[in-house]
Amino acid sequence: MDNDGYLQGFLSHLRHERRLSEHTAAGYAHDIDMLFELAGATPLAELDVHHARRCVAVLHGRGLQGRSLARALSAWRTFFRYLARDHRFRSNPFQGIRAPKAAKTLPRALSPDEAARLVALPGAEELTVRDRAMLELFYSSGLRLSELTRLKVSDVNFSDDTVRVLGKGSKTRVVPVGKFARQALQAWLNVRSGLAPLEQLTLFVDQRGRPVSRRTVQRRVASWATRQGITQHVHPHMLRHSFASHVLQSSGDLRAVQEMLGHASISTTQVYTHLDYQYLAKAYDAAHPRAKKK
Secondary structure, X not given: OOHHHHHHHHHHHHHHHOOOOHHHHHHHHHHXXXXXXXXXXXXXXXXXXXXXXXXXXXXXXXXXXXXXXXXXXXXXXXXXXXXXHXXXXXXXXXXXXXXXXXXXXXXXXXXXXXXXXXXXXXXXXXXXXHHHHHHXXXXXXXXXXXXXXXXXXXXXXXXXXXXXXXXHHHOEEEEEOOHHHHHHHHHHHHHHOOOOOOOOXXXXXXXXXXXXXXXXXXXXXXXXXXXXXXXXXXXXXXXXXXXXXXXXXXXXXXXXXXXXXXXXXXXXXXXXXXXXXXXXXXXXXHHOOOOOOO
């Protein structure tokens, strides 16, 4: 079997046995294609630990950082486990190979004033009403981009102000919706009825009544940020970071933030304690007379 045959079998395994999303499967495919390019004419069954280390070194030389290398190595190890199970490959050359440590960077978040300015969109055009609802929901409930674009109309529950979200690993969680987000969603549903056909179940649609794409959402968020006078580049995940940081600043309840974000491990959520510390440190530096630098 050639490399493409192995890849297609692996992707089928990811989709149908492991029930991973198309987006996740596409990420695996990208990393496996990189491996094919690095392996060149060497058959997959003949790759050994020396080839594995060379692959990492080449990608590192091209500028890939630790996190990207770790993701690629994880994909390659998973691929070879599949090859061992289904195609009797005898070894996994990437087992035990580690990527260089990535420098830890904190997620960027908007200030509360910037977030409030961003979601206060002017105008009553159909797409503006839709975008206001999307922005409010991102910031109100901490949704991922993929979670927002997958929402159905039936996922919104106005009786208890919640939204049902299908997250990573096909795990469902229910998160609260704030007052402003609820009002924005109600306004959008009034407009949506004139755009979407009855059989269209997706909550957010474009002007032709089709599900709005992730790329469109990214472009609209960035465009509105510029128009609202926010100088830094804003993307949907920044609103998720802002939601988590601002809720943690107000409540100090890390476990509740973990539940609302849908993090499997609280260690993932703990990055926001560092954001909170940054916020406090800035306030201290600005306010305490003995902290000011001359």
